[in-house]
Amino acid sequence: MELTLLGTGAPRGLPRPGCPCAACATAVGDEARAATALLIDGALLLDLTPGPAFAAARAGHSLTAVRQVLLSHPHDGPAMEVPAGLPQPGRVADGRELALLDGHRVRAVAVDVPGTGYEVGGPEGERLLYLPPGAAPAGLAEGEGHGRGSGPYDMVLLDVLGRPDALARLRASGAVDAATDVLGVHLDHDVPPGPELHRRLAATGARTVPDGTSLLVGEYHAVPDLPRRTLVLGGARSGKSAEAERRLAAFPDVLYVATGGTRDGDTEWAARVSAHRERRPASWRTTETCDLLPLLEGGTRHEDRAHGPAVASAPSAPDDSPLLIDCLALWLTHAMDKVDAWDDGKWAAGGERELRARVDELVAAVRGTRRPVVAVSNEVGSGVVPATASGRRFRDELGRLNAMFGAECEHVLLVVAGQALTLRG
Numbered sequence: 001m002e003l004t005l006l007g008t009g010a011p012r013g014l015p016r017p018g019c020p021c022a023a024c025a026t027a028v029g030d031e032a033r034a035a036t037a038l039l040i041d042g043a044l045l046l047d048l049t050p051g052p053a054f055a056a057a058r059a060g061h062s063l064t065a066v067r068q069v070l071l072s073h074p075h076d077g078p079a080m081e082v083p084a085g086l087p088q089p090g091r092v093a094d095g096r097e098l099a100l101l102d103g104h105r106v107r108a109v110a111v112d113v114p115g116t117g118y119e120v121g122g123p124e125g126e127r128l129l130y131l132p133p134g135a136a137p138a139g140l141a142e143g144e145g146h147g148r149g150s151g152p153y154d155m156v157l158l159d160v161l162g163r164p165d166a167l168a169r170l171r172a173s174g175a176v177d178a179a180t181d182v183l184g185v186h187l188d189h190d191v192p193p194g195p196e197l198h199r200r201l202a203a204t205g206a207r208t209v210p211d212g213t214s215l216l217v218g219e220y221h222a223v224p225d226l227p228r229r230t231l232v233l234g235g236a237r238s239g240k241s242a243e244a245e246r247r248l249a250a251f252p253d254v255l256y257v258a259t260g261g262t263r264d265g266d267t268e269w270a271a272r273v274s275a276h277r278e279r280r281p282a283s284w285r286t287t288e289t290c291d292l293l294p295l296l297e298g299g300t301r302h303e304d305r306a307h308g309p310a311v312a313s314a315p316s317a318p319d320d321s322p323l324l325i326d327c328l329a330l331w332l333t334h335a336m337d338k339v340d341a342w343d344d345g346k347w348a349a350g351g352e353r354e355l356r357a358r359v360d361e362l363v364a365a366v367r368g369t370r371r372p373v374v375a376v377s378n379e380v381g382s383g384v385v386p387a388t389a390s391g392r393r394f395r396d397e398l399g400r401l402n403a404m405f406g407a408e409c410e411h412v413l414l415v416v417a418g419q420a421l422t423l424r425g
Helices: 052-058 164-173 195-203 240-248 267-279 293-297 328-338 344-368 389-407
Strands: 002-007 037-040 044-046 068-070 097-099 105-110 116-121 127-130 155-158 181-184 214-216 229-234 255-258 285-288 301-304 308-312 323-326 373-378 411-416 419-424
Touching (some): 002 052, 037 052, 195 240, 229 240, 229 389, 240 323, 240 373, 328 344, 344 389, 373 389
Parallel strands (some): 044 068, 229 373, 229 411, 255 285, 255 323
Antiparallel strands (some): 002 214, 105 116, 116 127, 411 419
16 A cells, blocks of 8 residues: 655645744755645545645656545635545545445544544555544543554554644554554644654654655554663753653653652742643653652552552562653752761761662663653753852762763753753664
8 A cells, every 4th residue: 555645744734824933934845844635545535735736746646546535624724726537525424434446445533623533444454544633533442442453553644743642542552553654744833843853753653754755554664763761861941851751742651750759838849840740641640759769670550549540669560661750860869868968977987888879779770671761860060060068969979870870871862942952862
Protein backbone atom coordinates (compact mmCIF):
# COMPACT_ATOMS: atom_id res chain seq x y z
CA MET A 1 0.00 0.00 0.00
CA GLU A 2 1.63 3.23 -1.17
CA LEU A 3 0.90 6.40 0.75
CA THR A 4 1.70 9.85 -0.69
CA LEU A 5 1.44 12.85 1.62
CA LEU A 6 0.15 15.73 -0.50
CA GLY A 7 0.39 17.90 2.60
CA THR A 8 1.52 17.51 6.22
CA GLY A 9 0.52 20.84 7.76
CA ALA A 10 -2.31 22.16 9.89
CA PRO A 11 -5.60 23.03 8.14
CA ARG A 12 -4.37 26.60 7.47
CA GLY A 13 -0.99 25.39 6.28
CA LEU A 14 2.51 26.32 7.43
CA PRO A 15 3.37 29.13 7.21
CA ARG A 16 -0.06 30.48 8.05
CA PRO A 17 -1.18 33.14 5.58
CA GLY A 18 -0.21 36.61 6.85
CA CYS A 19 1.30 35.34 10.12
CA PRO A 20 4.47 37.26 11.13
CA CYS A 21 5.66 34.80 13.82
CA ALA A 22 9.20 33.41 13.80
CA ALA A 23 8.01 29.86 13.10
CA CYS A 24 6.08 30.95 10.00
CA ALA A 25 8.94 33.17 8.83
CA THR A 26 11.34 30.22 8.83
CA ALA A 27 8.91 27.64 7.35
CA VAL A 28 10.48 27.57 3.91
CA GLY A 29 11.58 24.85 1.50
CA ASP A 30 10.86 21.38 2.85
CA GLU A 31 9.57 22.95 6.07
CA ALA A 32 6.68 24.69 4.26
CA ARG A 33 3.61 22.47 4.48
CA ALA A 34 0.16 22.46 2.90
CA ALA A 35 -2.85 21.21 4.83
CA THR A 36 -2.56 17.48 5.47
CA ALA A 37 -3.97 15.21 2.76
CA LEU A 38 -3.23 11.54 2.02
CA LEU A 39 -3.33 9.78 -1.34
CA ILE A 40 -3.42 5.99 -0.97
CA ASP A 41 -2.51 3.84 -3.98
CA GLY A 42 -3.77 6.63 -6.21
CA ALA A 43 -7.35 5.52 -5.50
CA LEU A 44 -8.30 6.86 -2.05
CA LEU A 45 -7.90 10.49 -0.98
CA LEU A 46 -8.20 11.40 2.70
CA ASP A 47 -8.82 15.13 3.15
CA LEU A 48 -8.16 17.86 0.62
CA THR A 49 -5.31 20.35 0.42
CA PRO A 50 -5.60 23.58 -1.61
CA GLY A 51 -4.82 22.75 -5.22
CA PRO A 52 -4.85 18.96 -4.77
CA ALA A 53 -4.25 18.22 -8.45
CA PHE A 54 -1.12 20.40 -8.47
CA ALA A 55 0.04 18.89 -5.16
CA ALA A 56 -0.35 15.41 -6.63
CA ALA A 57 1.44 16.42 -9.83
CA ARG A 58 4.39 17.80 -7.84
CA ALA A 59 4.63 14.40 -6.13
CA GLY A 60 4.55 12.63 -9.50
CA HIS A 61 0.97 11.40 -9.21
CA SER A 62 -2.41 12.02 -10.78
CA LEU A 63 -5.86 12.12 -9.19
CA THR A 64 -7.58 10.62 -12.22
CA ALA A 65 -7.82 7.17 -10.59
CA VAL A 66 -9.27 8.41 -7.27
CA ARG A 67 -12.52 6.59 -6.54
CA GLN A 68 -13.25 7.85 -3.01
CA VAL A 69 -12.61 11.17 -1.21
CA LEU A 70 -13.15 11.16 2.56
CA LEU A 71 -12.94 14.13 4.90
CA SER A 72 -11.75 13.75 8.47
CA HIS A 73 -12.72 17.12 9.97
CA PRO A 74 -15.02 20.09 9.37
CA HIS A 75 -13.54 22.66 7.01
CA ASP A 76 -13.89 26.23 8.31
CA GLY A 77 -11.72 28.04 5.77
CA PRO A 78 -12.40 29.29 2.25
CA ALA A 79 -14.41 27.08 -0.07
CA MET A 80 -12.32 24.02 -0.91
CA GLU A 81 -11.56 23.33 -4.54
CA VAL A 82 -12.75 19.93 -5.72
CA PRO A 83 -11.06 19.18 -9.06
CA ALA A 84 -13.25 18.10 -11.94
CA GLY A 85 -13.56 14.34 -12.12
CA LEU A 86 -13.08 13.71 -8.40
CA PRO A 87 -15.93 12.09 -6.46
CA GLN A 88 -17.78 14.44 -4.13
CA PRO A 89 -16.03 14.42 -0.72
CA GLY A 90 -17.92 12.99 2.24
CA ARG A 91 -17.58 11.70 5.78
CA VAL A 92 -18.28 8.20 7.05
CA ALA A 93 -20.34 7.52 10.16
CA ASP A 94 -18.35 6.25 13.16
CA GLY A 95 -17.89 2.50 13.04
CA ARG A 96 -19.08 2.14 9.47
CA GLU A 97 -16.88 0.21 7.04
CA LEU A 98 -16.35 0.67 3.33
CA ALA A 99 -14.99 -1.98 0.98
CA LEU A 100 -13.47 -0.36 -2.11
CA LEU A 101 -13.29 -2.12 -5.46
CA ASP A 102 -9.48 -2.06 -5.53
CA GLY A 103 -9.22 -4.13 -2.35
CA HIS A 104 -8.93 -1.43 0.32
CA ARG A 105 -11.11 -1.51 3.41
CA VAL A 106 -11.87 1.67 5.32
CA ARG A 107 -13.35 1.88 8.81
CA ALA A 108 -14.44 5.17 10.42
CA VAL A 109 -12.94 5.60 13.91
CA ALA A 110 -14.62 7.76 16.56
CA VAL A 111 -12.50 10.62 17.92
CA ASP A 112 -12.93 13.06 20.81
CA VAL A 113 -13.24 16.21 18.67
CA PRO A 114 -15.59 17.01 15.77
CA GLY A 115 -14.40 14.77 12.98
CA THR A 116 -13.62 11.18 12.07
CA GLY A 117 -10.51 9.04 12.04
CA TYR A 118 -9.93 6.40 9.40
CA GLU A 119 -8.40 2.96 9.60
CA VAL A 120 -7.33 1.78 6.15
CA GLY A 121 -6.44 -1.81 5.34
CA GLY A 122 -4.59 -2.70 2.16
CA PRO A 123 -4.94 -5.72 -0.12
CA GLU A 124 -1.91 -7.37 1.49
CA GLY A 125 -3.07 -6.85 5.06
CA GLU A 126 -1.19 -3.61 5.73
CA ARG A 127 -2.97 -1.28 8.13
CA LEU A 128 -2.72 2.42 8.84
CA LEU A 129 -4.60 4.79 11.12
CA TYR A 130 -5.18 8.44 10.26
CA LEU A 131 -6.58 10.90 12.84
CA PRO A 132 -7.81 14.45 12.20
CA PRO A 133 -6.08 17.53 13.68
CA GLY A 134 -6.24 17.83 17.46
CA ALA A 135 -7.88 14.41 17.83
CA ALA A 136 -7.45 11.29 19.92
CA PRO A 137 -9.39 8.02 19.58
CA ALA A 138 -12.58 8.08 21.64
CA GLY A 139 -13.37 5.28 24.06
CA LEU A 140 -10.09 3.45 23.58
CA ALA A 141 -9.31 1.47 26.72
CA GLU A 142 -6.08 -0.28 27.63
CA GLY A 143 -5.99 -3.77 26.21
CA GLU A 144 -9.40 -3.58 24.52
CA GLY A 145 -8.02 -4.04 21.02
CA HIS A 146 -8.79 -1.97 17.96
CA GLY A 147 -10.15 -2.29 14.48
CA ARG A 148 -10.66 -5.41 12.42
CA GLY A 149 -7.05 -6.49 12.43
CA SER A 150 -5.00 -7.82 15.29
CA GLY A 151 -1.79 -6.37 16.64
CA PRO A 152 -0.44 -2.87 16.18
CA TYR A 153 -0.87 -0.70 13.11
CA ASP A 154 1.95 -0.59 10.57
CA MET A 155 1.66 3.20 10.36
CA VAL A 156 -0.15 5.88 12.34
CA LEU A 157 -0.55 9.50 11.23
CA LEU A 158 -1.78 12.00 13.82
CA ASP A 159 -1.25 15.38 15.46
CA VAL A 160 1.62 14.16 17.66
CA LEU A 161 2.69 17.55 18.99
CA GLY A 162 -0.81 18.91 19.51
CA ARG A 163 -2.17 15.72 21.14
CA PRO A 164 0.69 13.65 22.54
CA ASP A 165 -1.85 11.99 24.84
CA ALA A 166 -3.47 10.47 21.74
CA LEU A 167 -0.24 8.62 21.00
CA ALA A 168 -0.03 7.57 24.64
CA ARG A 169 -3.56 6.09 24.42
CA LEU A 170 -2.68 4.19 21.27
CA ARG A 171 0.44 2.79 22.94
CA ALA A 172 -1.52 1.77 26.04
CA SER A 173 -4.09 -0.09 23.92
CA GLY A 174 -1.46 -1.93 21.87
CA ALA A 175 -2.38 -0.10 18.66
CA VAL A 176 1.15 1.33 18.50
CA ASP A 177 4.31 -0.53 19.43
CA ALA A 178 8.04 0.01 18.93
CA ALA A 179 7.84 -1.05 15.27
CA THR A 180 4.93 1.22 14.29
CA ASP A 181 5.95 4.05 11.97
CA VAL A 182 4.44 7.13 13.66
CA LEU A 183 4.21 10.21 11.45
CA GLY A 184 3.48 13.66 12.79
CA VAL A 185 1.02 15.53 10.56
CA HIS A 186 -1.24 18.61 10.93
CA LEU A 187 1.95 20.50 11.82
CA ASP A 188 1.32 24.09 12.91
CA HIS A 189 3.42 27.07 13.95
CA ASP A 190 3.43 26.23 17.68
CA VAL A 191 6.88 24.66 17.28
CA PRO A 192 9.65 26.21 15.15
CA PRO A 193 10.25 24.09 12.04
CA GLY A 194 13.60 22.57 11.22
CA PRO A 195 15.79 20.88 13.82
CA GLU A 196 13.56 21.74 16.80
CA LEU A 197 10.48 20.23 15.15
CA HIS A 198 12.31 17.03 14.28
CA ARG A 199 13.92 16.85 17.75
CA ARG A 200 10.57 17.09 19.51
CA LEU A 201 8.99 14.47 17.28
CA ALA A 202 11.93 12.11 17.69
CA ALA A 203 11.61 12.39 21.48
CA THR A 204 8.11 10.89 21.19
CA GLY A 205 9.19 8.12 18.82
CA ALA A 206 7.72 9.89 15.78
CA ARG A 207 9.01 11.57 12.65
CA THR A 208 7.77 13.74 9.82
CA VAL A 209 8.51 13.97 6.11
CA PRO A 210 8.25 16.77 3.53
CA ASP A 211 5.11 17.28 1.48
CA GLY A 212 5.04 15.05 -1.59
CA THR A 213 6.83 12.13 0.07
CA SER A 214 5.65 8.62 -0.88
CA LEU A 215 5.96 5.75 1.60
CA LEU A 216 5.14 2.05 1.54
CA VAL A 217 2.94 1.13 4.49
CA GLY A 218 4.38 -1.88 6.25
CA GLU A 219 7.84 -1.46 4.77
CA TYR A 220 10.52 -1.51 7.44
CA HIS A 221 11.66 1.90 8.54
CA ALA A 222 14.03 2.59 11.39
CA VAL A 223 11.86 4.38 13.94
CA PRO A 224 13.55 7.00 16.15
CA ASP A 225 15.80 5.38 18.73
CA LEU A 226 14.27 6.29 22.08
CA PRO A 227 16.79 6.59 24.92
CA ARG A 228 16.29 4.64 28.11
CA ARG A 229 17.88 7.38 30.22
CA THR A 230 17.76 11.15 29.73
CA LEU A 231 19.11 13.92 31.96
CA VAL A 232 17.66 17.41 31.52
CA LEU A 233 19.75 20.22 33.02
CA GLY A 234 18.94 23.89 33.33
CA GLY A 235 18.89 26.94 35.55
CA ALA A 236 15.96 28.32 37.52
CA ARG A 237 12.83 28.84 35.37
CA SER A 238 14.72 27.75 32.28
CA GLY A 239 11.94 25.40 31.13
CA LYS A 240 13.78 22.21 32.09
CA SER A 241 10.78 20.59 33.82
CA ALA A 242 8.48 21.39 30.91
CA GLU A 243 11.03 19.86 28.51
CA ALA A 244 11.26 16.72 30.63
CA GLU A 245 7.47 16.37 30.80
CA ARG A 246 7.17 16.91 27.06
CA ARG A 247 9.53 13.99 26.43
CA LEU A 248 7.14 11.56 28.14
CA ALA A 249 3.77 13.12 27.22
CA ALA A 250 3.24 10.57 24.41
CA PHE A 251 3.79 7.54 26.67
CA PRO A 252 1.25 5.85 28.95
CA ASP A 253 1.45 5.06 32.65
CA VAL A 254 4.24 7.49 33.55
CA LEU A 255 5.24 7.67 37.22
CA TYR A 256 6.13 11.23 38.23
CA VAL A 257 8.57 11.20 41.14
CA ALA A 258 8.53 14.49 43.06
CA THR A 259 11.56 14.67 45.33
CA GLY A 260 10.64 18.01 46.93
CA GLY A 261 7.59 17.06 48.99
CA THR A 262 4.88 19.57 49.87
CA ARG A 263 6.64 21.77 52.50
CA ASP A 264 3.70 22.56 54.75
CA GLY A 265 3.23 26.28 55.32
CA ASP A 266 5.30 27.39 52.31
CA THR A 267 2.68 28.97 50.05
CA GLU A 268 5.16 29.88 47.30
CA TRP A 269 6.36 26.28 47.10
CA ALA A 270 2.76 25.05 47.12
CA ALA A 271 2.03 27.27 44.12
CA ARG A 272 5.01 25.78 42.26
CA VAL A 273 3.87 22.23 43.02
CA SER A 274 0.32 23.05 41.91
CA ALA A 275 1.54 24.49 38.61
CA HIS A 276 3.55 21.32 37.92
CA ARG A 277 0.58 19.07 38.74
CA GLU A 278 -1.81 20.97 36.47
CA ARG A 279 0.65 20.64 33.58
CA ARG A 280 0.93 16.86 33.79
CA PRO A 281 -1.39 14.48 31.89
CA ALA A 282 -4.24 13.22 34.05
CA SER A 283 -3.21 9.62 33.37
CA TRP A 284 0.16 10.02 35.09
CA ARG A 285 0.73 8.64 38.56
CA THR A 286 2.60 10.63 41.21
CA THR A 287 4.71 9.76 44.23
CA GLU A 288 6.59 12.10 46.54
CA THR A 289 9.77 10.41 47.68
CA CYS A 290 13.55 10.58 47.68
CA ASP A 291 13.86 6.79 47.88
CA LEU A 292 14.76 6.34 44.21
CA LEU A 293 16.55 2.99 44.29
CA PRO A 294 13.40 0.77 44.51
CA LEU A 295 11.78 2.76 41.73
CA LEU A 296 14.75 2.40 39.41
CA GLU A 297 14.85 -1.31 40.10
CA GLY A 298 11.13 -1.65 39.33
CA GLY A 299 8.34 -2.29 41.82
CA THR A 300 4.74 -3.32 42.24
CA ARG A 301 1.94 -0.80 42.48
CA HIS A 302 -0.33 -0.04 45.38
CA GLU A 303 -2.99 2.49 46.20
CA ASP A 304 -1.90 5.70 47.89
CA ARG A 305 -4.78 8.08 48.51
CA ALA A 306 -2.49 10.97 49.30
CA HIS A 307 -0.63 11.02 46.01
CA GLY A 308 -2.89 9.73 43.24
CA PRO A 309 -4.19 6.48 41.82
CA ALA A 310 -1.03 4.42 42.24
CA VAL A 311 2.63 4.69 43.18
CA ALA A 312 5.55 2.30 43.17
CA SER A 313 6.53 0.27 46.22
CA ALA A 314 9.46 -1.96 47.08
CA PRO A 315 10.28 -4.29 44.19
CA SER A 316 8.56 -7.65 44.04
CA ALA A 317 7.35 -7.69 40.42
CA PRO A 318 8.96 -5.78 37.57
CA ASP A 319 7.49 -2.45 36.51
CA ASP A 320 8.82 -1.03 33.25
CA SER A 321 6.64 2.09 33.08
CA PRO A 322 8.59 5.34 32.55
CA LEU A 323 9.89 7.42 35.45
CA LEU A 324 10.14 11.20 35.51
CA ILE A 325 12.33 12.32 38.42
CA ASP A 326 12.05 16.00 39.33
CA CYS A 327 14.55 16.79 40.57
CA LEU A 328 18.05 15.54 41.47
CA ALA A 329 18.97 18.79 43.23
CA LEU A 330 16.22 18.22 45.81
CA TRP A 331 17.24 14.56 46.12
CA LEU A 332 20.79 15.74 46.87
CA THR A 333 19.54 18.24 49.47
CA HIS A 334 17.71 15.40 51.21
CA ALA A 335 20.78 13.16 51.04
CA MET A 336 23.03 15.90 52.45
CA ASP A 337 20.56 16.50 55.26
CA LYS A 338 20.71 12.78 56.14
CA VAL A 339 24.51 12.83 56.51
CA ASP A 340 24.66 16.23 58.29
CA ALA A 341 26.70 17.61 55.40
CA TRP A 342 26.14 21.19 56.53
CA ASP A 343 28.19 20.62 59.72
CA ASP A 344 31.90 20.92 58.87
CA GLY A 345 32.96 18.54 61.63
CA LYS A 346 30.48 15.81 60.71
CA TRP A 347 31.29 16.30 57.04
CA ALA A 348 34.98 15.70 57.67
CA ALA A 349 34.30 12.84 60.10
CA GLY A 350 32.47 10.66 57.60
CA GLY A 351 29.60 12.67 56.15
CA GLU A 352 31.40 13.24 52.86
CA ARG A 353 32.20 9.54 52.53
CA GLU A 354 28.59 8.56 53.31
CA LEU A 355 27.20 11.02 50.77
CA ARG A 356 29.51 9.71 48.06
CA ALA A 357 28.31 6.18 48.84
CA ARG A 358 24.68 7.29 48.43
CA VAL A 359 25.48 8.96 45.11
CA ASP A 360 27.33 5.85 43.92
CA GLU A 361 24.30 3.69 44.77
CA LEU A 362 22.00 6.00 42.81
CA VAL A 363 24.29 6.07 39.78
CA ALA A 364 24.63 2.29 39.83
CA ALA A 365 20.84 1.95 39.91
CA VAL A 366 20.53 4.29 36.93
CA ARG A 367 23.13 2.26 35.06
CA GLY A 368 21.22 -0.98 35.64
CA THR A 369 17.62 0.20 35.32
CA ARG A 370 15.35 -1.29 32.69
CA ARG A 371 12.81 1.51 33.04
CA PRO A 372 12.80 4.57 30.78
CA VAL A 373 13.98 7.45 32.98
CA VAL A 374 13.90 11.19 32.43
CA ALA A 375 15.55 13.09 35.28
CA VAL A 376 15.69 16.84 35.89
CA SER A 377 18.50 18.66 37.66
CA ASN A 378 19.69 22.19 38.24
CA GLU A 379 22.81 23.52 36.60
CA VAL A 380 24.35 25.80 39.25
CA GLY A 381 28.04 25.77 38.30
CA SER A 382 27.92 28.75 35.96
CA GLY A 383 26.63 31.37 38.40
CA VAL A 384 28.11 33.43 41.20
CA VAL A 385 30.27 31.50 43.66
CA PRO A 386 28.16 31.02 46.81
CA ALA A 387 29.19 33.18 49.75
CA THR A 388 28.91 30.40 52.35
CA ALA A 389 30.83 27.18 52.79
CA SER A 390 27.60 25.15 52.81
CA GLY A 391 26.48 26.79 49.56
CA ARG A 392 29.79 26.00 47.89
CA ARG A 393 29.61 22.43 49.19
CA PHE A 394 26.16 21.94 47.69
CA ARG A 395 27.22 23.46 44.38
CA ASP A 396 30.25 21.19 44.16
CA GLU A 397 28.34 18.03 45.10
CA LEU A 398 25.54 18.80 42.66
CA GLY A 399 28.09 19.28 39.89
CA ARG A 400 29.59 15.88 40.69
CA LEU A 401 26.15 14.22 40.83
CA ASN A 402 25.11 15.73 37.49
CA ALA A 403 28.33 14.58 35.83
CA MET A 404 28.05 11.03 37.18
CA PHE A 405 24.34 10.72 36.43
CA GLY A 406 24.80 12.18 32.95
CA ALA A 407 27.58 9.71 32.21
CA GLU A 408 25.02 6.89 32.48
CA CYS A 409 22.47 8.55 30.16
CA GLU A 410 22.08 8.15 26.42
CA HIS A 411 20.69 11.69 26.15
CA VAL A 412 21.78 14.79 28.08
CA LEU A 413 20.09 18.14 27.40
CA LEU A 414 20.80 21.65 28.65
CA VAL A 415 17.80 23.99 28.63
CA VAL A 416 18.50 27.71 28.32
CA ALA A 417 15.67 30.26 27.95
CA GLY A 418 13.30 27.44 27.04
CA GLN A 419 15.59 26.14 24.27
CA ALA A 420 16.94 22.60 24.63
CA LEU A 421 20.56 22.12 23.58
CA THR A 422 21.68 18.54 23.04
CA LEU A 423 24.88 17.72 24.91
CA ARG A 424 24.71 14.00 24.19
CA GLY A 425 22.54 11.80 22.01
